[in-house]
Amino acid sequence: MMTEVRFHVRGGTALRGTAVIQGAKNAALPMIAAALLATEGRTVLRNVPAIADVARAVELARLVGATVEYHAGDRLLIIDASAVANPLLPAELTRRFRGSVLFLSPVLHRCGEVTYEGAGGCNLGTRGLDFHYRGLARLGAHIEERGSAIWIKAGQLRGSELYLDTPSHTGTESLIIAATLTPGRTVIENVALEPEVLDVIAFLNAMGARITGGGTGRVVIDGVDQLRAVEHTIMPDRIDAGVLCMAAAITGGQVTLVGGDVIDHFGVAKHKLEQMGVHLASSGAVTTATRTGPLHPINIITDTHPGFATDLQPSLMALATQASGTSYLRERIHEARYALVSELAKMGADITVDGEKAVVRGPSTLSGTEVVARDLRTGISLVLAGLVADGETVVTNGSMIERGHSDLVSRFVALGAGISREELP
Numbered sequence: 001m002m003t004e005v006r007f008h009v010r011g012g013t014a015l016r017g018t019a020v021i022q023g024a025k026n027a028a029l030p031m032i033a034a035a036l037l038a039t040e041g042r043t044v045l046r047n048v049p050a051i052a053d054v055a056r057a058v059e060l061a062r063l064v065g066a067t068v069e070y071h072a073g074d075r076l077l078i079i080d081a082s083a084v085a086n087p088l089l090p091a092e093l094t095r096r097f098r099g100s101v102l103f104l105s106p107v108l109h110r111c112g113e114v115t116y117e118g119a120g121g122c123n124l125g126t127r128g129l130d131f132h133y134r135g136l137a138r139l140g141a142h143i144e145e146r147g148s149a150i151w152i153k154a155g156q157l158r159g160s161e162l163y164l165d166t167p168s169h170t171g172t173e174s175l176i177i178a179a180t181l182t183p184g185r186t187v188i189e190n191v192a193l194e195p196e197v198l199d200v201i202a203f204l205n206a207m208g209a210r211i212t213g214g215g216t217g218r219v220v221i222d223g224v225d226q227l228r229a230v231e232h233t234i235m236p237d238r239i240d241a242g243v244l245c246m247a248a249a250i251t252g253g254q255v256t257l258v259g260g261d262v263i264d265h266f267g268v269a270k271h272k273l274e275q276m277g278v279h280l281a282s283s284g285a286v287t288t289a290t291r292t293g294p295l296h297p298i299n300i301i302t303d304t305h306p307g308f309a310t311d312l313q314p315s316l317m318a319l320a321t322q323a324s325g326t327s328y329l330r331e332r333i334h335e336a337r338y339a340l341v342s343e344l345a346k347m348g349a350d351i352t353v354d355g356e357k358a359v360v361r362g363p364s365t366l367s368g369t370e371v372v373a374r375d376l377r378t379g380i381s382l383v384l385a386g387l388v389a390d391g392e393t394v395v396t397n398g399s400m401i402e403r404g405h406s407d408l409v410s411r412f413v414a415l416g417a418g419i420s421r422e423e424l425p
């Protein structure tokens with residue numbers, strides 16, 4: 001039976017305390033998929049985030065034939081992919097998360113073919129998959145549409161010159177994974193530079209892949225015959241960390257982050273938060289985010305890494321409603337990433353949208369009300385807004401938030417937030 005999750009948020013408290021940054025969603029998903037390439041032995045992934053997308057990926061790995069042990073308390077996965085043999089990736093699972101597209105390449109290599117009925121994930125516009133399919137075709141795969149599904153046959157894959165029209169995050173990972181076991185040399189131009197991609201490359205190279213050029217925009221992969229199961233600790237989630245920093249900022253508090261030196265992964269976002277009046281400091285293995293003075297307005301343009309991360313744009317919009325002046329946002333990665341605007345308007349925010357541009361006039365006094373988590377980052381941004389709103393904010397469709405943020409209530413309550421979780425039948 002489907003249930004609805006709702007988060008009740010009561011504003012007015014400056015957050016103070018320590019929060020553990022979760023493992024990176026956008027590194028865990030490609031690693032679970034890539035672990036299917038190990039034909040013997042068991043892969044151990046540590047620092048796995050306890051989020052719904054990971055649960056979906058585990059389901060999909062099991063469905064294709066892997067044995068997966070999920071030790072949630074230890075944030076640990078053990079994957080035995082020796083029996084992977086099922087090439088069918090069904091829509092009822094794949095359309096529940098974007099990361100399902102990352103299973104195409106491993107299953108293609110293991111089964112010689114794969115049938116895929118499409119990806120899910122946040123509704124942010126078209127979110128095409130043509131870069132993935134074109135790259136696989138250039139490696140020699142045969143691709144055809146079969147009704148609502150895509151059927152891909154490996155045939156004789158050969159190393160080739162590939163490119164991405166734009167540096168797609170999962171497109172990069174998908175094609176690198178495909179090239180690791182493709183005979184010959186593959187070069188991919190215009191690849192993503194996101195830190196998670198580098199973590200995936202490190203994981204694949206530990207498995208025995210031969211990948212160079214990570215972080216340069218041009219990656220070279222020399223195909224090998226086999227990849228082995230290894231142990232790997234997933235990097236911290238920079239988006240989770242950025243949201244926690246903005247939780248401190250929007251409430252005028254101080255949050256200490258444990259789990260990795262993420263400031264280096266913030267890229268332009270670090271400078272934008274500091275310009276708004278957020279103080280970020282690293283002290284040994286911890287990062288502290290503090291805001292004591294006024295919040296200044298800001299201008300941001302989302303871009304691929306190290307540009308301002310699109311996944312942090314909604315949280316920054318919520319923060320900008322409290323800034324003393326007008327902020328200008330420009331969303332250049334996803335076609336439709338302003339679902340937050342109408343929900344913040346219900347709380348009293350003053351935001352206007354013109355195409356990819358949004359203008360946020362602050363400061364606004366926000367009032368708690370019932371709002372909808374239209375997607376993952378809209379949902380968490382409404383929680384941030386609720387932390388500073390008068391009264392209680394009820395964030396409905398809360399399962400969207402749990403797709404990408406773990407232990408929301410326990411981590412925020414530990415910081416002094418008034419937040420609780422309700423599950424409705």
Ligand SMILES: CC(=O)N[C@H]1[C@@H](OP(=O)(O)OP(=O)(O)OC[C@H]2O[C@@H](n3ccc(=O)[nH]c3=O)[C@H](O)[C@@H]2O)O[C@H](CO)[C@@H](O)[C@@H]1O
Nearest residue numbers: 026098099126127128129130131132168169170171333334
């Ligand atoms: C599971 C995962 O890692 N999700 C992240 C990944 O999504 P994802 O990898 O899907 O995002 P992409 O970088 O591929 O997409 C960026 C843009 O490229 C377009 N595009 C992409 C692929 C393709 O084949 N054709 C095409 O046109 C998309 O429509 C979108 O407009 O990167 C996004 C951009 O940083 C993040 O918001 C997501 O959190």
Ligand SMILES: C=C(OP(=O)(O)O)C(=O)O
Nearest residue numbers: 098099121122311376377
């Ligand atoms: C867009 C996001 O995720 P996904 O690509 O998994 O939908 C996100 O993490 O903000």
